[in-house]
Amino acid sequence: MNIFEIPQGQFTLNRYPVRKDEQLQAWDAADEYLLLHLHEQSLLTDSSKILILNDAFGALSISLAEYAPCSVSDSYVSHQAIIENARVNSISPKQISIQNNFQSVSGIVDLLIIKIPKNLAMLEDELFRIRDNCDENTVILASAMSKHIHSSTLKLFERILGTTTTSLARKKARLVMCKLNKELKPGKSPYPGQYKNDVTDEVYLNHANVFSREKLDLGSRFMLEHIPQSNHYTNILDLACGNGVLGITAAHLNPMAKVLFVDESFMAVESARLNAKNLLEDDSHCDFKVTDCLQGIEDASLDLILNNPPFHQNHVVGDFIAWQMFNEAKEKLKVGGEIMIVGNRHLGYHIKLKKLFGRCEMIASNKKFVILKAVK
Ligand SMILES: C[S@@+](CC[C@H](N)C(=O)[O-])C[C@H]1O[C@@H](n2cnc3c(N)ncnc32)[C@H](O)[C@@H]1O
Known part of the structure; x- marks a missing residue:
């Protein structure tokens, strides 16, 4: 189940976070196809300078670790997965240079490998x-499952980099090959973009990989009407903050409280930081942290947690991250501290909160969403 066999070798690869009875693999046929192609076309040499984008759990970075690649991902969880899978395979994590998209890569690369993300804005x-x-000598090779490669995907490669072709499908995956055209003048990235939050009449900036980048999410909008205000709050957490809309609204209502914004996406946390700076009179009581759920936050330190939980990890839908967040939230709340969440009615979050906290109160509901509160 977790043995990955490709021409570059045999590796043990786990998804992250590690779950009991995991039914899913840490790689897909697109990873296999890409690595097979590199081997068959003899595209790897000892001196190849390799840049990898969007490797989810390390399938590409671990398989190519002997070439000391640079692996860039917006996901902190992916960074952790690559480090953990390197350890499992006795590869020094120093062999892979792991970065986020804001960190620049120096110099020209020989081989650019892109796992095509589902979000085209991000691509x-x-x-x-x-x-x-x-x-012109850089080999640019991208891959994804065929159902995630659209004509709009290929047009992006054509418009920004240069001539683009695709391979035949293999196990429902395809490769995209591209050659840089130096003559192209593609302009600049249009990100961060922005939208007007018409509930608070504020303009929010959003980097390319931010949740609900083009308009205020309906669940978040509903939550904004119910953000609490109290003199007792000294530490508020915007958990899974995206662009920070919940935490910034909480900061307006509770100007004496410290507000911490956390997300596993570097682009989300950077957007929240930008928005807090632009929208709050004083953002010195705000703090920002890229982490997995509530990792690294002090136990029993929070008065209020606001959360619109994620319901998928890459292409996999599920409530396992929400569950992890609620469990950790309980540890991090003070006694008497509150967690308030918004979620689709059908997700049944009240059952989970009730199980953990003993009680769960419904603060509000509409046709689609519920807002729930539990107290430690
Ligand atoms: C439904 S969005 C909510 C965003 C924002 N709070 C809002 O209401 O617009 C869920 C967020 O969870 C983040 N996320 C997913 N997995 C996470 C994890 N393991 N740890 C922290 N954040 C995570 C995503 O990056 C995304 O920004």
């Missing part, structure tokens, strides 16, 4: 960011 932003690391 567009990434292609702009790495264009300067390519020249």
Whole structure:
């Protein structure tokens, strides 16, 4: 189940977070196809300078670790997965340089490998960011499951990098091959973009990979009407903050409280930081942290947690991350501290909160969403 066999070797690869009875693999046929192609076309040499984008759990970075690649991902969880899978395979994590998209990559790369993300805005932003690391000799190779490669995907490669072709499908995966055209003048990345939050009449900036980047999410909108205000709050957490809309509204209502914004997406946390700076009179009581759920937050330190939980990890839908967040939230709340969440009615979060906290109160509901509160 977790043994990954490709021409580069045999590796043990786990998804992250590690779950009991995991039914899903840490790689897909697109990873296999790409690594097979590199081998068959003899595209790897000892001196190859390799840049990998969007490797979810390390299938690409671990398989190519002997070439000391640079692996760039917006996901902190993916960073942790690569480090953990390197450890499991006795690969020094120092062999892979793990970065986020805001960290620049120096120089021209010989081989650019892109696992095509499901969010096209993210792909567009990434292609702009790495264009300067390519020249006409750079081999640019992208892959995804065929159902995630659309004509709009290929047009992005054509418009930003250069001539683009695709392979035949293999196990329902395809490769995208591209050659840099130096003559192209593609302009600049249009991100961060912005939208007007018409509940608070504020303009929010959103980096390319931020949740609900183009407009205020309906669940978040509903939650905004119910953010509590109290003199007792000294520490508030916007858990899974996205662009920070919940925490910034809480900061307006509770100006004496410290507000911590956390998310596993570097682009989300950076957007929240930008928005707090632009929208709050004083953002010195705000703090920002990229982490997995509530990792690294002090136990029994929080008065209020606001949360619109994620319901998928990449292409996999599920409530396992929400569950992890609620469990950790309980540890991090003070006695008497509150967690308030918004979720689709059908997700049954009240059952989970009740199980953990003993009681769960419904603060509000509409046709689609419920807002729930539990107290430690
Ligand atoms: C439904 S969005 C909510 C965003 C924002 N709070 C709002 O209401 O617009 C869920 C957020 O969870 C984040 N997320 C997913 N997995 C996470 C994890 N393991 N730890 C922290 N944040 C995570 C996503 O990056 C995303 O920003």
